[in-house]
Amino acid sequence: MNTILVPTDFSPAARNAAMYAINFAKQVKCKKIIFYNAYQTPIVTDANMAIVDAIDIEEMKKASEENLTAFKLTLKAFCDKNMELETLSEYGVLTMDINEVCTNNNIDLIVMGVTGTGKIAENLIGSFAIDVSRKATVPVIIVPPDAGYTDIKEIMLACDFSQVVETTPVDPIKRILNETSAKLFVVNIDHRQKHFTADTPFESLMLDTLLQGYNPEYHFIDDADFVQAINKFALEKEVDLIITIPKKMGWFDALFHKSHTKALAFHSHVPLMVVH
Structure with missing residues (x-):
C-alpha cells in the first residue's frame, strides 16, 4: 500500500x-x-x-x-x-x-x-x-468517533454466502490480510435459517476456495438482530476491523439504515472497512 x-x-x-x-x-x-x-x-x-x-x-x-x-x-x-x-x-x-x-x-x-x-x-x-x-x-x-488505533490482528468478514464468486472482492481482502498478518473470522448472521438455501453449503465452499491459504475461522450465528450480533462477536473476539461488502438491496443497506447507523456505524468502537 x-x-x-x-x-x-x-x-x-x-x-x-x-x-x-x-x-x-x-x-x-x-x-x-x-x-x-x-x-x-x-x-x-x-x-x-x-x-x-x-x-x-x-x-x-x-x-x-x-x-x-x-x-x-x-x-x-x-x-x-x-x-x-x-x-x-x-x-x-x-x-x-x-x-x-x-x-x-x-x-x-x-x-x-x-x-x-x-x-x-x-x-x-x-x-x-x-x-x-x-x-x-x-x-x-x-x-467511529471514539475509536483509537490498535494494531490490526483480528479481522472479521461479514458474509451472507450469496453469489460469493461474483460479489466477493478477493484482492483487497487478501491485501489487508497480507499487510497486517491478521487472523480472519468469516461470520454469517442468520435467524432460524431464514436465508439458508440449497446453495449455501456450495457458496461457503467457494469462499473457502477463494481464501485458500488464509485459514479463515467460520462462525454461523443465529440472531434476529444483525447489528447486535456483529457487535457482540466483535467484542468477544476482540476484532480490530470489520470488513463489509456492499450489495444492492442487501444487508449493507440494512447495516446503514437509519435505525442501525446509531447502533453500529456511529456507536461501535470497531472501524468498518468497505470493499467493492
Missing part, C-alpha cells in the same frame, strides 16, 4: 480518522498520506440572494489551503520520519468527485471519520462517509 487519502472537514472526528490513518500507515508501511478538503459554495435557496463571485471562491480556496496546512502540522509529529504528508484542496463535492481524486492521485485506501453525537452538522458528515464508502472504487475505512 502506497497512498492513503484522508478527506477532512477539520472536525474532531476528522482528526481522529487522520490519527487512525497515520497509525494504520505505520503498521502496513504505507509511504504517503494525503489530507483532502473539498470545498464548495453554499447552496442558494433564495432567488434574491447574490451569486457568489470569484472573490468569495478564492477566499474559500485560501481558507481551505490554510486549514489543511495547519491540520498537517498538528499531525506531523505523530508520523514516521520517512512518511510523506501531503495536502489537496479542490473545489467540488466530495461524494461526487471521490473516484476522480483517487485515480488522479493513485489512492489505495480512503480513511474517513464518522460522528454520532446527534448534531445535525456532524450527522451530515457521517452521511458523507457512508456515501463515499458506497461510491468509491477503492476500499474505505470508516472510523
Whole structure:
C-alpha cells in the first residue's frame, strides 16, 4: 500500500480518522498520506440572494489551503520520519468527485471519520462517509468517533454466502490480510435459517476456495438482530476491523439504515472497512 487519502472537514472526528490513518500507515508501511478538503459554495435557496463571485471562491480556496496546512502540522509529529504528508484542496463535492481524486492521485485506501453525537452538522458528515464508502472504487475505512488505533490482528468478514464468486472482492481482502498478518473470522448472521438455501453449503465452499491459504475461522450465528450480533462477536473476539461488502438491496443497506447507523456505524468502537 502506497497512498492513503484522508478527506477532512477539520472536525474532531476528522482528526481522529487522520490519527487512525497515520497509525494504520505505520503498521502496513504505507509511504504517503494525503489530507483532502473539498470545498464548495453554499447552496442558494433564495432567488434574491447574490451569486457568489470569484472573490468569495478564492477566499474559500485560501481558507481551505490554510486549514489543511495547519491540520498537517498538528499531525506531523505523530508520523514516521520517512512518511510523506501531503495536502489537496479542490473545489467540488466530495461524494461526487471521490473516484476522480483517487485515480488522479493513485489512492489505495480512503480513511474517513464518522460522528454520532446527534448534531445535525456532524450527522451530515457521517452521511458523507457512508456515501463515499458506497461510491468509491477503492476500499474505505470508516472510523467511529471514539475509536483509537490498535494494531490490526483480528479481522472479521461479514458474509451472507450469496453469489460469493461474483460479489466477493478477493484482492483487497487478501491485501489487508497480507499487510497486517491478521487472523480472519468469516461470520454469517442468520435467524432460524431464514436465508439458508440449497446453495449455501456450495457458496461457503467457494469462499473457502477463494481464501485458500488464509485459514479463515467460520462462525454461523443465529440472531434476529444483525447489528447486535456483529457487535457482540466483535467484542468477544476482540476484532480490530470489520470488513463489509456492499450489495444492492442487501444487508449493507440494512447495516446503514437509519435505525442501525446509531447502533453500529456511529456507536461501535470497531472501524468498518468497505470493499467493492
